[in-house]
Amino acid sequence: MRRASLPRACAAMLRRDLLLAWRRRGDLAMPVLYAVIVVVLFPFALGPDLALLQRIAGGVVLVTVLLAMLLALDAMFASDIEDGSLEQLVLAPQPLALMLGMKILAHWLATALPLIVIAPLLAGMLHLPTAAMPALVLALLLATPLLSLLGAVLVALTAGTRRSGMLLALMLLPLCVPVVIFAAGAVAAAQEGLPWFAPVAWLGAALILCVVLAPLACAAALRIALDS
Amino acid sequence: MSAAQHLLAMSGDVAAIFGMSGATAFFRMGGYAAYVWPAYAVFFAVLIADSVAPRLRRRRVLRELRTRLARAQARGQRPSSPTPSLSP
Amino acid sequence: MSSWIPLWLHKLGSPPTFYRFAGAVRPWAMGLALLAGAIGLYGGLVLAPADYQQGDAYRIIFIHVPSAWMSMFVYAVMGVSGFMALVWRMKLAEVVAMESAPIGAAFTLITLVTGSLWGKPMWGTWWTWDARLTSELVLLFLYLGVIGLYHAFEDRRQGARAASFLAIIGVINVPIVHFSVTWWNTLHQGSTVNIFGHSKMAWDMLWPLLVMTLATKAYYVASLCRRARTDLLALEGGKDWVRRIAEDEATR
Numbered sequence: 001m002r003r004a005s006l007p008r009a010c011a012a013m014l015r016r017d018l019l020l021a022w023r024r025r026g027d028l029a030m031p032v033l034y035a036v037i038v039v040v041l042f043p044f045a046l047g048p049d050l051a052l053l054q055r056i057a058g059g060v061v062l063v064t065v066l067l068a069m070l071l072a073l074d075a076m077f078a079s080d081i082e083d084g085s086l087e088q089l090v091l092a093p094q095p096l097a098l099m100l101g102m103k104i105l106a107h108w109l110a111t112a113l114p115l116i117v118i119a120p121l122l123a124g125m126l127h128l129p130t131a132a133m134p135a136l137v138l139a140l141l142l143a144t145p146l147l148s149l150l151g152a153v154l155v156a157l158t159a160g161t162r163r164s165g166m167l168l169a170l171m172l173l174p175l176c177v178p179v180v181i182f183a184a185g186a187v188a189a190a191q192e193g194l195p196w197f198a199p200v201a202w203l204g205a206a207l208i209l210c211v212v213l214a215p216l217a218c219a220a221a222l223r224i225a226l227d228s
Numbered sequence: 229m230s231a232a233q234h235l236l237a238m239s240g241d242v243a244a245i246f247g248m249s250g251a252t253a254f255f256r257m258g259g260y261a262a263y264v265w266p267a268y269a270v271f272f273a274v275l276i277a278d279s280v281a282p283r284l285r286r287r288r289v290l291r292e293l294r295t296r297l298a299r300a301q302a303r304g305q306r307p308s309s310p311t312p313s314l315s316p
Numbered sequence: 317m318s319s320w321i322p323l324w325l326h327k328l329g330s331p332p333t334f335y336r337f338a339g340a341v342r343p344w345a346m347g348l349a350l351l352a353g354a355i356g357l358y359g360g361l362v363l364a365p366a367d368y369q370q371g372d373a374y375r376i377i378f379i380h381v382p383s384a385w386m387s388m389f390v391y392a393v394m395g396v397s398g399f400m401a402l403v404w405r406m407k408l409a410e411v412v413a414m415e416s417a418p419i420g421a422a423f424t425l426i427t428l429v430t431g432s433l434w435g436k437p438m439w440g441t442w443w444t445w446d447a448r449l450t451s452e453l454v455l456l457f458l459y460l461g462v463i464g465l466y467h468a469f470e471d472r473r474q475g476a477r478a479a480s481f482l483a484i485i486g487v488i489n490v491p492i493v494h495f496s497v498t499w500w501n502t503l504h505q506g507s508t509v510n511i512f513g514h515s516k517m518a519w520d521m522l523w524p525l526l527v528m529t530l531a532t533k534a535y536y537v538a539s540l541c542r543r544a545r546t547d548l549l550a551l552e553g554g555k556d557w558v559r560r561i562a563e564d565e566a567t568r
Contacts, residue, residue: 153485157478161468171461171482174454174489178496185500199499217485224402224477254362258372263437267430271379278422279539286546293553293562 009094010102017106020079027075031068032114038064039122050127057126058136058187062180064122065115065140066147070169072111073151076103077222081159087226096222101215104152112144128191135190135200139183142203149207149214150175156221179203329408331548332557338541345538352531359524367521373437378524380430382532383423387455390420390536394462395487398480408544410476411551413483414466415543419536421459427452447497454493458486472551 004012021028042060046052080086089099119140120133128136154171182199189196257264327333360378367374394416400409431449432442443449462479469475517525552558 154482157465157482158468161470161475167461167464167468170457170464174457174461174486174493177450177454178489178492181496181500221478221481224474224481227474257375258366260371260373260437263373263433264375267376267433268379270429270433271383271426274422274426275535278419279542281418282539282543282546286542286549289546289550289553290562290565293549293558294566296553297559297562 004094006094006098010098013099013102014106017103018109021106021110028110028114031072031111032118034071035064035068035115035118035122038067039125042126054127054129054191057123057128058132058191059184060126061119061123061128061136062139062143062184062187065112065119065144066176066180068115069111069144069147069151070172071165072107073148073155073172074165074168076107076152076155077159086159086222090222090226096219097215100152100156100218100222101211104148104215104218107152108145108148112140112148116140116144128187131193132187132190135196136187138200139186139203142200142207143179143183146179146203146207146210147172147176149210149218150179153214153217153221156218157225159222159225161225179206182206329406331407331552331555334408335545335548335557338545342538342541342545345534345541349531349534349538352527352534356524356527356531359527360521364520364524365518370438373434374521376430376434377521378528380427380434381525382528383426383430384452385529386532386536387420387424387427387452389533390416390423391455391459391483391487391490394420394480394483398483401480402477402484405477407473407551410473410480411544411547412540413480414476415540415547416536417459417462417466417479417483419539419543421456421463423532423536424452424456424459428456445497446501447494450497451490451494455486455490458483458489462486 039060042056043053046056077086080089090096092099116137119136123133123136151168151172154168154175157171158168182202186196186199186203189199255261255265328337356378360375364375366372394413397409397413397416400406401413428449431452435444436442462483465482466472466475466479469478549558549561
């Protein structure tokens with residue numbers, strides 16, 4: 001059988017994962033629903049004072065999106081480990097890092113994109129000024145793939161263990177502190193009318209670095225975790 | 229005298245006024261006793277716990293090993309490698 | 317392996333040799349730790365004068381700063397031995413890396429708690445989000461993550477490799493966190509905290525600090541020796557040398 005060319009293998013991997021996600025599209029709604037619930041709870045907890053909500057809006061939406069992604073992160077490799085297709089992928093002739101990159105992309109498209117779409121709505125519920133919305137969306141567009149990439153490395157490390165979600169959260173927290181700081185910093189700067197390009201540039205640079213390195217790290221982590 | 233020496237001299241006078249000897253003044257830590265001594269207590273407590281835990285684990289590991297050896301000998305075979313155990 | 321590694325280092329990589337070596341080193345390291353600790357604490361608590369600005373509260377420094385230095389030193393050791401465990405699959409490197417983690421976590425915890433107890437009288441608050449404290453907190457989470465990941469695996473050698481991988485990722489992360497929190501503090505005009513009003517430390521306060529640093533390092537060596545010995549016993553349970561030790565201890 002002729003070995004598939006690399007672009008076709010990538011496209012096939014992407015299509016497969018997106019198709020699988022689509023078949024479970026009920027599960028896709030979970031992170032979005034969770035984000036909505038959390039954001040709605042904040043005004044009830046803190047009171048409807050406009051000034052207060054406005055101040056915390058950017059940060060709350062960011063953290064909520066991060067937590068929602070964390071919930072969905074566990075499922076990135078879970079079903080593939082169960083039916084053995086992940087081990088097949090490791091053995092396949094295609095470079096593992098590239099294939100995993102496609103899986104991560106599919107996971108981001110399925111989980112993060114819906115969150116980014118409703119983020120302006122959630123921020124609006126907390127009275128985030130419209131001037132800061134572009135900054136929020138851009139920050140999320142850069143921060144969520146970072147979380148997917150970093151999260152994928154950690155999920156790969158725990159592949160095939162008696163995993164608990166708390167362990168993943170514990171491991172992910174130190175890694176996402178800088179991401180949250182810069183993303184929230186961008187939104188806060190935009191809210192004050194200050195220039196917000198610098199933190200976004202940092203996020204962009206980190207994203208480029210992670211796009212290159214994270215799939216490689218993910219492949220290495222997977223090999224460690226599956227090697228017995 | 230420098231300000232520091234002045235302060236030290238003053239605190240000595242104050243101590244004398246309040247009739248405090250060296251030992252009491254030491255324990256009072258200039259009024260910060262509530263912070264300094266708990267800090268030292270935490271230091272020692274954590275490190276003592278850290279040194280005791282491996283001792284307990286060693287005893288447990290050797291005990292398990294001996295039971296396994298006894299069982300293997302009763303069956304008349306050599307013991308295989310142990311099942312993994314968790315460290316505290 | 318490379319021929320520049322001396323034979324005694326090679327031999328040390330063998331579990332029974334290391335077991336004996338660590339057993340010999342441990343009492344000396346512990347003795348040094350206790351002796352240096354006694355001298356350092358006497359120098360710090362009794363001999364050193366009260367600070368001009370902070371009074372006697374500054375004496376927390378003699379346990380806080382050495383613990384902070386140890387929390388980072390132990391992480392470095394964990395990172396290096398973890399790297400050796402990953403690349404060369406050395407059993408002993410795995411043991412050293414995994415058994416260093418709880419000790420490092422202990423020192424990090426001490427740093428955070430004593431720092432908090434020092435901060436309350438000095439800055440009026442139990443906690444502040446400056447770069448140093450936040451980085452130390454993140455370091456604690458890293459340690460806990462490494463320990464948690466190690467225990468999540470059935471196969472301990474595999475767990476050690478996975479946890480070492482995580483530790484190495486963490487090494488890169490800590491400076492990043494420190495940098496980003498510094499930036500974030502300047503953005504929000506956070507309060508700058510200074511441990512010392514003076515720019516230099518008086519010798520009377522410095523020498524007990526240095527002695528305590530030596531004491532904590534010696535303690536780390538002693539604790540690591542004990543933990544590594546126990547871990548080797550657990551790891552090598554099927555081997556003859558372990559059986560002999562188990563039988564010896566039973567008869568004693």
